[in-house]
Amino acid sequence: MKPSMKPETLLLATTLLCTLLGLGYPLSCEVCVGDGPNCRGKLQTCALDEDSCIVVVTETNRKASLAVTSYKGCSKSSECESGLFGFTVNHENYMGSKRHCCQKDGCNQDPLPGIKFAARGCGMKTACHTKPGTLVPSGARLFTIKKTSCL
DSSP, rough: OOOOOOOHHHHHHHHHHHHHHHHOOEEEEEEEEESSSSSOOOEEOOTTOEEEEEEEOOOOETTTEEEEEEEEEOOOOGGGGOEEEEEEETTTTTEEEEEEEOOOOOOOOOOOOOOOOOOOSSOOOGGGGTTTTOEEETTEEEEEEEOOOOO
């Protein structure tokens, strides 16, 4: 006698299998907090509702005392936004952070790359004589001048 499967049983088994496969598996992210631009930690399993890994590097300047901290962990994609954030109280007090979100296991293990850019515009005459290596606070960032030229 051959075992037979009723169509209803086959449909139920297929639906259950698809539901279980659709749940996926929890994401694993590096988790750490530390001083400096890159902390190191262990991969940890995220909560089921946390579908993103995040890296945050924060630079704080309080009365000419500069501190850089880093954080890596799990996040919900609805609460995770990559990009820059900053504010300035005055030239001695500012805070800025760079965030990066990703959705693959261990994708937050690498350090965030540095930001390089070029600017063009009007400036004061003294800006033309700014020497390479000069630190210039601007908003929530502290920029290092590499080269200046004036026309």
